[in-house]
Amino acid sequence: MNKAVSSFVPGVLATSTAATVSLAAPMGRLSLRARGDLSALDAALGMTLPTRIGQRNAGAICLGPDEWMLHADDIVPIVAACAAIYEGHPHSLTDVSGREITLLIEGPRAAELLTLGCARDIDSIPVGEGRRTVCDGATVILWRDAPDRFRMDVWHSFAPHLLHLFETGCRELAAEAA
Amino acid sequence: MLLIHCPYCDETLPEAEFTYAGEAHIVRPLDPSAQTDEQWETFMFIRRNPKGPHYERWRHLHGCARYFNAVRDTVTDKFLTTYKAGEPRPDLESLK
Numbered sequence: 703m704n705k706a707v708s709s710f711v712p713g714v715l716a717t718s719t720a721a722t723v724s725l726a727a728p729m730g731r732l733s734l735r736a737r738g739d740l741s742a743l744d745a746a747l748g749m750t751l752p753t754r755i756g757q758r759n760a761g762a763i764c765l766g767p768d769e770w771m772l773h774a775d776d777i778v779p780i781v782a783a784c785a786a787i788y789e790g791h792p793h794s795l796t797d798v799s800g801r802e803i804t805l806l807i808e809g810p811r812a813a814e815l816l817t818l819g820c821a822r823d824i825d826s827i828p829v830g831e832g833r834r835t836v837c838d839g840a841t842v843i844l845w846r847d848a849p850d851r852f853r854m855d856v857w858h859s860f861a862p863h864l865l866h867l868f869e870t871g872c873r874e875l876a877a878e879a880a
Numbered sequence: 881m882l883l884i885h886c887p888y889c890d891e892t893l894p895e896a897e898f899t900y901a902g903e904a905h906i907v908r909p910l911d912p913s914a915q916t917d918e919q920w921e922t923f924m925f926i927r928r929n930p931k932g933p934h935y936e937r938w939r940h941l942h943g944c945a946r947y948f949n950a951v952r953d954t955v956t957d958k959f960l961t962t963y964k965a966g967e968p969r970p971d972l973e974s975l976k
């Protein structure tokens with residue numbers, strides 16, 4: 703488990719009638735790279751790794767043909783289970799818990815708020831899926847949990863920049879609606 | 881903004897997610913030290929730079945992160961096709 707290495711404190715960071723952006727509590731994050739038959743990894747992880755880019759299962763999201771991001775409260779058993787099958791099924795499993803933070807972005811105009819930074823059509827991301835994309839210059843992973851609720855994984859050094867964008871955006875969208 | 885089809889994601893996405901990576905199908909010599917200076921220069925620097933359809937590499941940097949190949953018309957900026965790295969170069973006639 704990572705400690706909160708970001709200067710932000712978990713909780714609400716920006717809010718208006720349009721949307722609310724808050725910082726999620728620290729969590730375990732693993733970057734997984736693997737190729738070929740995934741059945742041994744599926745067995746070790748106790749789930750089926752999604753194989754279509756953007757698809758999710760449990761805490762895992764498929765980011766590329768051979769790449770996944772795993773979120774979990776406790777990564778220790780996952781690391782141990784994968785290490786146990788490493789000999790027969792070589793793969794790369796890296797603890798990136800301290801690398802990034804997760805912003806919760808929710809509210810009636812959450813999707814519109816994201817369009818301030820994302821060139822991708824947010825409507826093309828189905829609920830229950832996610833995508834790695836670009837938000838105002840920074841690579842992010844966007845998880846869509848509901849039509850009006852998202853999570854965005856951001857590397858630490860980009861977080862203040864994106865937060866400023868969202869603070870402005872929350873105010874701007876609320877002012878428009880008024 | 882251009883819309884580019886990523887053959888790995890199978891989605892057509894904004895150019896902002898992609899980076900250009902030069903001419904495609906340039907094969908690195910298997911034995912570089914056997915090359916003459918002219919041959920090595922050709923491999924390193926000499927490119928076709930055509931006016932019209934160009935076979936080129938792109939990378940879905942802010943997405944699946946894969947390199948793939950494309951045929952883009954350098955006059956119109958229109959993508960004729962994109963295909964996965966390692967797949968054969970598509971015949972231009974088939975793209976018309």
Ligand SMILES: [Zn+2]
Binds near residue numbers: 889890944
């Ligand atoms: Zn892609």
